[in-house]
Amino acid sequence: MGRRKKATKSDDPSKDWEVTTELQINGRYVKKGTELKISGERGRFRFLQHVKTQGAEWIDVWGGPKQKEQTRSFYLDRVVRVHSKNKTDAALAEVYKDKKKAVKEEQNGESE
Numbered sequence: 001m002g003r004r005k006k007a008t009k010s011d012d013p014s015k016d017w018e019v020t021t022e023l024q025i026n027g028r029y030v031k032k033g034t035e036l037k038i039s040g041e042r043g044r045f046r047f048l049q050h051v052k053t054q055g056a057e058w059i060d061v062w063g064g065p066k067q068k069e070q071t072r073s074f075y076l077d078r079v080v081r082v083h084s085k086n087k088t089d090a091a092l093a094e095v096y097k098d099k100k101k102a103v104k105e106e107q108n109g110e111s112e
Contacts, residue, residue: 018052023059028082035088036061037081038074044088045072063088 021032030036035044038061045063048071058073066089086092 016053020050020052021048023050025076025079025082028084030082033086033091033094035063035083035086035091036079037083038072039078039080041072041074041078043069044083045074046086046088046091 023030025036030047032047032049034047036047036059038045041064043063043065045061048060048062050059051057051073056075058075059079060071060073062071063069064072069090086095
């Protein structure tokens with residue numbers, strides 16, 4: 001059996017990719033964590049990043065049906081709706097943690 005060819009750094013296709021975490025879809029401002037509805041897919045998806053290359057443009061998202069969430073990539077034309085309120089369990093947990101942290105900081109500020 002022959003030896004395996006070693007990958008070189010010049011083989012990396014992502015070196016020319018332009019990655020952003022904010023953009024505008026359907027006239028709505030989207031940032032990391034914003035929930036989206038994708039055509040032909042069940043559930044809501046949370047926006048992670050926007051990737052642009054020479055010939056293609058897509059978004060990376062996290063989500064899907066409850067208990068079956070996964071990381072997925074979709075072309076921008078598949079986005080049906082940008083939700084104004086986040087309703088997924090992970091998003092609600094994150095909001096709760098932020099509120100709890102703010103209350104704790106406020107209590108620490110009063111006691112000093």
